[in-house]
Amino acid sequence: MNVMNESPRRKELTRQAAQLFVQEGFDxxxxxxxxxxxxxxxxxxxxxxRDKQEILAAVIEEGTQNALIIAREALARCDSSASARLHAMARAHLETLLTDRSAHVVALYDWRRLDPEARAHLSHLRDAYEALWEQVIDAALAEGLIHGDRFLVSRFVMGALNWTVRWYDPEGPRTPDELADELVAMITRSGSAD
Amino acid sequence: MNVMNESPRRKELTRQAAQLFVQEGFDxxxxxxxxxxxxxxxxxxxxxxRDKQEILAAVIEEGTQNALIIAREALARCDSSASARLHAMARAHLETLLTDRSAHVVALYDWRRLDPEARAHLSHLRDAYEALWEQVIDAALAEGLIHGDRFLVSRFVMGALNWTVRWYDPEGPRTPDELADELVAMITRSGSAD
DNA sequence: CGTTTACACTAGCGCTTGCTTGGTTGACCC
DNA sequence: GGGTCAACCAAGCAAGCGCTAGTGTAAACG
Incomplete structure (x- = not known):
């Protein structure tokens, strides 16, 4: 048994497990x-x-780690204006949702199948990611770009974005970036879409 | 076996099944x-x-039927202004999500466990419900209350609302109506949420 | 060379699963 | 007072489940 995370073989197996989990569900x-x-x-x-649950944890950890990395890189790559950072986060979010689609779908559907230890560990990762969002939304509120309750706004925005895994078709006419921009337009009052 | 839906006994059993399904998941x-x-x-x-799947279908059907009824009543009860109708729909949506919480959580998580026939039947019900939303959003777009793509806006709004089942705490400080109003404020440009 | 290590195999244990079968009960009905 | 019928039960089958034990093997290492 491989105690520590991420031998190369294990990583490949994790990727394949993710595909099956999203097709059939964990159970x-x-x-x-x-x-x-x-x-x-x-x-x-x-x-x-060690057991079946550990595969689930590995799948979800992989996806969440990537989300964090992509979001941090996106924020580092753009200037400090609230608008730019808001767009960057929304685009980054949809980018991960697409490239690591399997892992994220599994995380959304089968989170409660994690045993308490794994859940605690992964909750920290997820909290770190959500903290990025709240920070960007705080800045947007401070600049007057958006209005409302900090907590509610971030929940609503993440809800709208995460929900896309249920209906978005990558083969369809819209690119992920278009989706992200449309959402930001919707919640900022300058919203003269197209 | 009871072929047609809704003997009184069956309805009670369905209600109890919903509670267990939401606690444990269908599988x-x-x-x-x-x-x-x-x-x-x-x-x-x-x-x-007939089998376990039929219980799942009964649970989801019950919840979706109620959502439709509540939304229709809410729309019938308010005037024809786009703003009023938007608020009414958002409030109605969160109201069902709370009163029939079990059924809706089951619908969100275990929809794919439905066999093809049940899924086809319930898809029609769900489409009827979503049609109400698109109609209200069309009117809001026409009045200039909101902006953007009709399809995207309705998906984003329903995503934000449905996502609440993952974080909303009925014992918390916020009422469902406050949530609904805050969301509507967020997407309408008049949104001066105090 | 011998030892270790990573990876895979065969075989199957003990248990749980959804569902079936055949029968019993008690309330209602003409 | 015989017939009907919905509701329930006891018992268990066949299949599938997660996981373990013990073994084989080929490459890597000293």
């Missing part, structure tokens, strides 16, 4: 299905992961 | 748990429902 995915997808037998799976 | 809820919650033995369950 409906059996260790035998996972093993077959990975090209090994079900017993061999437990050389890499 | 994790066994027919034995359901039976115990209902005060009967697991075998007797199949006198009322």
């Amino acid at each position: 409906r995915t059996t260790v035998r299905m996972l093993a077959q997808e990975m090209g090994i037998k079900s017993g061999s799976l437990f050389h890499h992961f | 994790r809820t066994t027919v034995r748990m359901l039976a115990q919650e209902m005060g009967i033995k697991s075998g007797s369950l199949f006198h009322h429902f």
Whole structure:
């Protein structure tokens, strides 16, 4: 068993598990299905992961880590105006939602299947990510770009964005960046869309 | 087995099933748990429902029907101004999300567990509900109350509202109506939320 | 060379799952 | 007072579940 996270082999297996989890849901995915997808037998799976739950935790951790990295890079890449940072965060959010779609869908649907320890660990990661949002929204409020309650606004915005995994079609006419810009336009009063 | 929907007994059982489903999730809820919650033995369950999936469909149907009724009543009760109708829809949406919380949480999380026939049937119900929203949003766009793409705006708004089931605490300081009004304020340009 | 390590295998244990079968009960009905 | 019917029960089947134990093997290391 691999105690610490992220041997290269384990990382690849995690990626494949994510695909199956999003197709079937965590509960409906059996260790035998996972093993077959990975090209090994079900017993061999437990050389890499202590149990089934640990696979779930690995999948979610991977996705959340990436979200944090992408958001931080996006913020570092833009100037300090509230508007630019708001756009950057929204775009970054949708970018992760697309590139790590599997992991995020799993996180949204199967979060409660995590055991308490894993949940505590991943909650910290998620809180760090949400803190970025609240910070950007605070700045936008201070500049008068948006109005309302800091807590509610960030919840509403993240809700609207996360909900996109339920209806957004990457093959469709709209790019993720267009979505992000439209959302920001909607909540800023300057909102003269198109 | 009860072929048509809604004998009084079946309705009560459906209500109890909803509670368990939201606690455990559909997959994790066994027919034995359901039976115990209902005060009967697991075998007797199949006198009322053909199989486990039919219980899920009954739960979701109940919730969606109520959402439709409440929204229609709310619209009938207010004047024809776009602003009033927007507020009414948002409030109605959060009202159902609270009073039929179990059913809606189940619908959000376990929709994909429905078999194709049930899904087709319930999709129609859901589409009827969403049509109400799009109609109200069309009117708000026409009046210049909000701006942007009709499709995107309605998706964003419903996302923000549905997401509340993940964080809203009914025991907390905010009433559902306050939430609804704050959201409407956020997306209308008149939004001077104190 | 011998030892270690990573990865995989076979075989199956103990348990739970959704659901079926065949039968019992008690209230209602002409 | 025989017939009907919804509601329930006891018992259990066949399948599938997560996971373990013990073993094989080939590359890496000293």
